[in-house]
Amino acid sequence: MEGHRAPQGRRSSPHSRLLRYGFTDPQAAARLLDTPELGPVHSDPVLLAALSATADPDLALTGLVRLVEALAPADRQPLLDTLVTAKPLRDRLLGVLGASAALGDHLARHPEDWRTLLTYEVADIHPGETEFERMLRDRVWHRALTLAERPGALRVAYRGCLLAIAARDVCGTSTVTQTAAELADLATATLRVALDIAAETEPHDAHACALAVIGMGKCGGRELNYVSDVDVVFVAEPRQGVSEAAAMQAATRMASAMMRICSDTTPEGTIWPVDANLRPEGRNGPLVRTLSSYLAYYRRWAKTWEFQALLKARPVAGDEALGQSFMAAVAPLVWKASERENFVPDVRQMRRRVVQNIPPGQVERELKLGPGGLRDVEFAVQMLQLVHGRGDASLRSPTTLTALRELSDGGYVGRADAAALDSAYRFLRRMEHRIQLHRLRRTHLVPEDEADLRRLGRSLGLRTEPVQELRREWRRYAVEVRRLHEKLFYRPLLDAVARLAPGETGLSPRAALTRLEALGYQDPAAALRHLQALASGVSRSAAIQRTLLPVLLGWFADSADPDAGLLNFRRVSEALGRTPWYLRLLRDEGAAAENLARVLSSGRLAPDLLLRAPEAVALLGAPDGLRPQSRETLEQELGAVAGRTQDPERLVAFARGVRRRELFRTAAADVTGRFEDDPGTVGRALTDINAATLATALVAAGNAVRQEFGGTLPTRLAVIAMGRFGGRELSYGSDADVLFVHEPVDGADPDAATRAALRQANEMRRLLQVPSADPPLLIDADLRPEGRQGALVRTLASYAAYYRRWSKTWERQALLRAAPVAGDPELGARFVALVDPLRYPAEGLSDDEVREIRRLKARMENERLPRGADPTTHTKLGRGGLSDVEWTVQLTQLQHAREHPSLRTTGTRQALAAARDAGLVDERDAAVLDEAWLLATRVRNAVMLVRGRPGDTFPADARELAGVARYLDYEPGHLGELLDEYRRTTRRARAVVDRLFYDWAPDGAGP
Template identity: 70%
Template sequence: MTPGRRSSTFTRLLRHGFTDPSAAERLLDGPELTPVRNDPVLLEALGATADPDLALHGLVRLLEAQPTPTDHRELLDTLIAAKPLRDRLLGVLGASAALADHLARHPADWQALVTYEPQDLHPGLAEFERGLAEAADPVSLRVAYRRCLLSIAARDVCGTTDLAETAAELADLATATLRTALAMAQAHAPEDTAACRLAVIAMGKCGGHELNYVSDVDVIFVAEATEGTTEAKALTAATRLASHLMRICSETTVEGSIWPVDANLRPEGRNGPLVRTLSSHLVYYQRWAKTWEFQALLKARPVAGDADLGQAYVDALQPLVWQAADRENFVADVQKMRRRVVENIPASEVERELKLGPGGLRDVEFAVQLLQLVHGRTDQTLRSGTTLDALQALAAGGYVGREDAARLDEAYRFLRTMEHRIQLYRLRRTHLVPAAEEDQRRLGRSLGLRTDPVAELNREWKRHTGVVRRLHEKLFYRPLLDAVAQLAPGEARLSPEAARERLVALGYADPAAALRHLEALASGVTRKAAIQRTLLPVLLGWFADSADPDAGLLNFRKVSDALGKTPWYLRLLRDEGAAAENLARVLSAGRLAPDLLMRAPEAVALLGDGDGTGTRGGGLEPRERTPLEQEILAAVGRAENAGQGVTAARGVRRRELFRTAAADIVGSYGTETNPAEADQGALVDRVGAAVSDLTAATLAGTLRAVVRDGWGDTLSTRFAIIGMGRFGGHELGYGSDADVLFVHEPQDGVDEHEAAAAANKVVAEMRRLLQLPSSDPPLLIDADLRPEGKSGPLVRTLKAYEAYYRRWSLVWESQALLRAEQVAGDEDLGRRFTDLIDPLRYPAHGLGEDAVREIRRLKARMESERLPRGADPKLHTKLGPGGLSDVEWTVQLLQLRHGWELPGLRTTRTREALAAAREAGLLSAEEAETLDEAWVLATRVRNAVMLVRGRAGDTFPTEPRELAAVGRYLGYGAGHAGDMLDAYRRTARRARTVVEDVFYGDSP
């Protein structure tokens, strides 16, 4: 061959799309391929395939495998003369290395592609059954199956059949295969065959007549006894037949396997019997089945065995399928199932996951099935097991907009065709888009993308998944808007009854009120209404994810009414991605946060990127003590009197309480982009620190306002506020009072009586101003932990405290002082107070046994006397066994006994003291972890109760929606409140065991 000739062939091959023209040229130089090399039509046909190099290599192997020169010549002649064969055979060879392997092993099978008969161009079940009829054993069945598959693939890659037709043909081939395999099993065991009637029900994509090239074939088996046979014997016989059928299809032979037959969708899954009677199936689905099992039955279709029994199965179960949407938490269950699927995808595969990833095939299928189950109860035209047929029916019935349905149909077809081409290459079950460039090139070309196949493929793939992601939620929620608002062209209008059905399925208790809210928000032609129509479909979904969607929608309407004329409000929700979802979570999580927001709706700005103070970047991050106090003191400084100053301080407190509550809710619920905070302790610490710092800053501002108004810049006595209890421990909750002590010290030359009168007046005015009726929540100051309690002076001098503690102090007061920390006022005076009490709370050489017994006696008395009448002790978060009191008293006893020698125990914070006790060996790691877990959980429950009910409480709510909302805050899905209560009891029980050993035991 001359260099010029070689150069010309090389150039032609390169032009035709060969990526390795040198290797292709070497193959074509063989004398047996001269006709191919010299025929421009054949070269052009090779270049038209998905992978010309692969196609040429497969053709060479097929020619080499021909048994005689005559056969070799016949194949070449037919390729040159017959364009249909040329396109089909080369198309398959360029798309599927696995089918090329099959042709190399069975070289006569290429003739299956030489056909012009209509029934061969568009075969049905009967044609496939004839194609498999001659198979006498599992090995020959595999060969016949591949031969049929070869013809399906040829029609597919040549465009003779579209996606829906190809998937239907694959399902028909699977049906024919199941029938042939069952016939083989029955012929092998005639006695078993005679003993039972066995029907095979296809599920999943096979049942839906939309199968992939390589997929498990999901089935359910149902059997009945024949006359004269007991049920037990019939089920045993049917189980043997079903097992044999599964082995025939699934086992690997010299010809490989066909596909796994998967029966795990049956009642009880892999733990249940392989075969049941029809009545047994019915009992299971009527009593025990979960929502997803009814969703799976949408696609049930009898395909093999006893046709009458199979149809009886479907007829008996279909009514139950269409009642599934009436089940409690139906939509939540379906959506939870979808989220669980996504969460189980390995992180390294999410971006390449074609089926299960965001915007993937499963999103389309779940959305369509959800709509079918809701509206198919009353509209039988929706009862199709095939996704594209069901989507078309939903559009025809007005449940989905025509334009949305068309775009989703296009996306689904493209993604399913991608999936088919990926699987066809190696005939392996996969849903991952290949990462290698050469694989993406072949895939892109197989889809008709020829200019820049890799770039075009990725662009089209991302475009279609983007469409699915946007429409996935809109499909369900948007028509609710259009039921009450002005229609855009191509949008669906639900009837009032259909809209009500959909809202009830979403968990709305008052669908009529919900529709009124939607109408008020979205009706009209204003720009505001247009933005609302864009926002509401997504917001409705987020509301439905909560325990009280009605409250979420009502609260959103209230906020929107209050801010309707504010130019930035809807723009914030539309343009700042997190703001809308954060608002939906906050408005539907309970009463406290919405109540705080309604008092000053402009605080909704905190949910975006701003911090609500005119700067950017703060968002929901709780602010630290110093900037909070600076803001409050500056506001007090601008006020004309103490009343205005404290009003300003309370306003800041209200705003920051909302910020903290909103951050807590969003962190507990999670969002689409940020999962729920996994570290429950961190959530508790964040709330405790934020509310405690906010309370301290508010007291500091109130003290400044009162002193400035009554005494100018200098009070006649130095004055400090000491935080006690949870306040001193930086562990305040949303509904906590501020436990404090007040200490003062007269300025030099000031009479003690005059100083005491001034200090008492300051305290009285602070308490009055912080409790005045207002749109802002009051801050209650509780000084009952002072010496002599309510009977003692409200304010004492440092010397008076010293005298009292030296002469009269009781052990419970030493225990209470463990939490004392200066929080506002004169820092030097506060430090001297804590120096004064250190010997009391960390007594030298610890507590004597008498003192230990007294503490235990007080604890036992409190348990028996203070628990509210009628309360369930096991669910009381404060006083119940294993609750807050148990943990805190146990930790505090260790502090009293060992704080003098272990500096780590000298802290006002419970969790810090627990960690120090563990590090010092006073608690084992397991004991410390058990107590910490119980304390964190009990605190979380108390915070949840306050968020949900808007008032403090130490027990779980009894009202179902409130209990569900507490559960949602704690991470429990709809319908799992019982699991939450069981988990609390278990956690508290374990903690109580530690308390019995450490607090009440004999350990030092």
């Protein structure tokens, strides 16, 4: 029990006396108190009582002794005298030393800083940006320091100011909000001084541009932690007479220098990292932009979370007028963010994603990101602000607790709920502050060590049973936060239904809700809001929408996710709202409206592709709009553009736009059932799309590097498709597996030819990965000789030499799918002629080679299946899945293609049919394998269509699983039948694989 007393009438030992004062190691404490430097104060009861009041008396005493020892002898006595006679200093100094080992280290290195805790005037209690800036400048400039010494001086000065903030905090003369504001003000002052040091280092840059630093996150909201990344974005404009390009370069150098001054680690430690990743395009975007560039991005490309981040933006350093201009320009965009399509689901999904990304072992200790943590409060407040702040300017504070009070005052949050959230948030922030203060490390995890928990609990005023009380209070507040988060975060827009005018959608709000619930909408209130937005008013567009919507609602309701269908329809309608043909097309072409309804409610992939270019809606009504374009047609379209522009990036950007359109065409045709009679159409269409894109990128890359070699490339280059790309069996989420082969032109220097080929291949890959809104095409060349360690590009002769001497059985197997796909066609044909004897060996396979293939397959089954994955439902590596079927077919090809030319094909199903026709595989076995391969392929495609990202397993989310089932023609309520059918089909396939591939493996290689 903390603070217990010895029984009356007994003489206590010195050690037990120290135990009563809160020391956990009385022997060590006694030795420290006997340190000669402490002199006569070592047994002063005032000092002992002050130590006992700290969070960790042992730590406080250790820090005090280190400080006294670090002082010169002449400077020790003033400290000791003041320590006994001046309670404010005593409380401040010992309070800090008992709470922060890091600040104790600072005082041991800079013992003179103890005097910063002497001042105890009103102006000192809550200094602001101006006072902090003056303090920092006094120590950075008002001394005989060189320019190189100033960053180090700034670090020391920063810690000195931090020492005073921490003293006020632990002594209770600052509230948690005041402490957070002081930390933000100190960060602001530090950024200003660091920027001035950077400008002094590069004066020419400072004169070339106006640079403003915009604080974001907790710095912008004046609610910073002790240790936190300081989030910023940089905006700049050229000075008169300076070009924009030169000004941006200068501003980038200054911004980078400022970041380094704050972020670099030195013997004095680091101040904090400056994080500019909230800028447009994150790390991939330019560090500095002009104001017009920011606005162009935010108006066209910004995501919901970026507007949420801008809610806390404020100018903190640099050119004040430019910073204010930035704020004035972006504010209207921020407060219209709630009008964005999918706003509420986006914000909710962001919060869920944060929780999902916490390592499982840390969820229960996460003070900030976990359920019931600080983020729950912040996300709820921010969403309420963004929803209601559009029409109520009184709700726009960037500070969480101020905004919460404003929401309560305005009636958007109940007073009791606001008070409970306020109290919980303050407690959790105090916990976070004290955890970070100990070591000045960026962490939000509650410690597990009992000593750490004891110190933490005592620092929060919990003295009777600090560990137990801390755990109890923390859990109580976390439960309350989670309850209120669920109440507020998922409710606010639903309450807005009560304010809708009756009759706007043909039904009263209550009747409309009942109708939507009956149709199966999970969030009828949100659906009603979409209907009101689409159909209200007296415009012609609204009249057409009122005609369309009753039918569309039924089509949406026939999908796995009606809510998403209606939401996506609203997004497309708003994007094309001023396009005269759009609604006429839907009204007059019934197929177009039904196709659109099915596409928009099919999942993520097709709607996301459409929303990047909504004009593709026109494809849904054209007679052949959903017929995949042939590779020749696509190459003709792209070739026409290539003939008009030599700009590589423009050409590839156009090619990627065509690819996006064609991906949408294929996905739309797929989800509307156009490929039911020939499921292989998807793989062929995707292969043709990627082949045409890759061929165009190769041309563009040649344009880019040609000038480096005198205007003419000294080599010819061919791209060989491998894997599913070569087999024309791509899925929506597949990478493009390729090999690069080149051959010098006559008379060319071989080294120059190799350099040119390598430059062209790398440039092609770079051009395809330039950041854009279009889906990326990932090039994978790891199937080349020697894998990632091998040369990216080889000559035909080099391939011949490698395969003749070094090739392994698995490489011969991989070459079964090799097919020329881009570049020089004659060279591609010669590569195929080179590898044909390898992949279709005249002697077939030896017994050892067959055993090797079986061992490789068995090893892959054992090692590559993801941990925790169900082997009965993993479409690629699971039982009877794609790998099982493909390896069985490929083994048959390697063994028998020499005598059966029909097996010499890169396609799995074609080879399987050829093996059946040749009598190598029983007709029933072939049908079982074909059915399993098709089903696994369709499931993979369904997962990508529904989730918008590739996956090899059935989704865990019930709604996503229902979407996969609907794609596979299973009616609602029959999900169990889908899984049973999949397991039954693949179980039969595995039995065939065991017989045909493993031959029951008498050598033990099989399972």
